[in-house]
Amino acid sequence: GWMMWNWLVSGLALGAKLVLFDGSPFAPKPEVLWDIADEEHISVFGTSAKYLSALEKADVKPRQSHELKALRSILTTGSVLPPESFDYVYRDIKTDLCLSSISGGTDIVSCFALGCPILPVYRGELQCRGLGLAVNVYNDQGEAVKQQKGELVCENSFPNMPVGFWGDDDGQRYFNAYFARFDNIWAHGDFAELTEHDGVIIYGRSDAVLNPGGV
Numbered sequence: 001g002w003m004m005w006n007w008l009v010s011g012l013a014l015g016a017k018l019v020l021f022d023g024s025p026f027a028p029k030p031e032v033l034w035d036i037a038d039e040e041h042i043s044v045f046g047t048s049a050k051y052l053s054a055l056e057k058a059d060v061k062p063r064q065s066h067e068l069k070a071l072r073s074i075l076t077t078g079s080v081l082p083p084e085s086f087d088y089v090y091r092d093i094k095t096d097l098c099l100s101s102i103s104g105g106t107d108i109v110s111c112f113a114l115g116c117p118i119l120p121v122y123r124g125e126l127q128c129r130g131l132g133l134a135v136n137v138y139n140d141q142g143e144a145v146k147q148q149k150g151e152l153v154c155e156n157s158f159p160n161m162p163v164g165f166w167g168d169d170d171g172q173r174y175f176n177a178y179f180a181r182f183d184n185i186w187a188h189g190d191f192a193e194l195t196e197h198d199g200v201i202i203y204g205r206s207d208a209v210l211n212p213g214g215v
Contacts, residue, residue: 002106003104003105003106003109003110004046004077006109008020016044019036019040019042021033021036025047025051026054026058030055030058030060031060031062031065031066033045033047034060034062034065034066034068035066037062037066037068037070037071038066038067038068038069041069041070042070042071043070043071043072043073044072044073044074044075045071045073045074045075046074046075046076046077047074047075047076048076048077048078048079049076049077049078049079049080049081049082049085049101050078050079051076052076052081052085052088052089053082053084053085055088056084056085056088056092060092061092061093062092062093062094063091063092063093063094063095064092068093068094071094071097072096072097072098073097073098073099073100073115073117074089074093074097074098074099074100075100075101075102075115076099076100076101076102077101077102077103080101080202080203080204081101081124082124083123083124086099086121086123086124087123098115098117098121099115099121100114100115100116100121100126100127101115101126101202102114102115102126103126103152103190103192103200103202104130105188107162108158108160108161108162109160110130110133110158110160111130112129112130112133112135112152112154112188112190112200113126113128113129113130113135113152113192113199113200113202114126114127114128114130115127115128116128120197122195122197122199124201125195125197125199125200125201126199126200126201126202127199128198128199128200129198129200132158133154133156133158134154134155134156135152135153135154135155135200136152136153136154136155136194137149137150137151137152137153137192137193137194138150138151138153138182138185138187139151142182142183142185145194146194146195146196147193147194147195147196148193149191149192149193149203150191150192150193151181151182151187151188151189151190151191151192151206152187152188152189152190152191152192152200152202152206153182153185153186153187153188154185154186154188155185155186161186162174165177177189189205189206190202190203190204190205190206191203191204191205191206
């Protein structure tokens with residue numbers, strides 16, 4: 001399964017009301033999710049980067065066709081949110097909302113980098129690093145770097161770190177996946193950069209294993 005199921009359950013535990021849509025987000029028409037957002041007074045709209053890109057290509061402009069009075073945040077995941085999609089959201093969806101891309105994984109059921117409603121949004125950037133996580137970027141020599149591209153790492157242990165892989169009795173696959181590159185440091189497999197704003201830019205997978213084809 002995907003970690004978003006766990007996130008939805010956490011939302012229920014906090015008293016949120018969830019609205020789920022099962023099916024193509026473009027059927028029966030490209031605006032169907034925005035119709036629901038208006039009808040149900042959606043305040044937080046969770047989606048994928050691919051969906052926003054597809055909307056822009058289809059020339060869908062919810063700002064012109066919908067009210068979206070309750071909408072205050074758009075969260076995206078699944079793949080890298082390109083800078084052009086930031087432009088699209090604020091130009092063609094709504095100007096006064098918080099657009100937050102998140103990056104983590106089902107393996108940790110969490111985020112190493114994510115959004116924060118009290119921080120400014122910078123084009124192409126994830127706003128901050130996760131609380132309690134010593135997230136950094138290393139170069140090939142294992143040195144922490146800023147405003148340079150490198151490997152996204154976590155320098156401390158954390159409660160939701162997986163204990164191992166199913167069927168990996170000696171732990172070698174688990175070690176190779178996360179700890180083989182840097183000594184006792186979790187390497188997540190993301191090519192990233194820490195910015196001057198202390199935000200994070202995710203460029204893609206450094207191990208090239210992700211295929212973000214869906215919307």
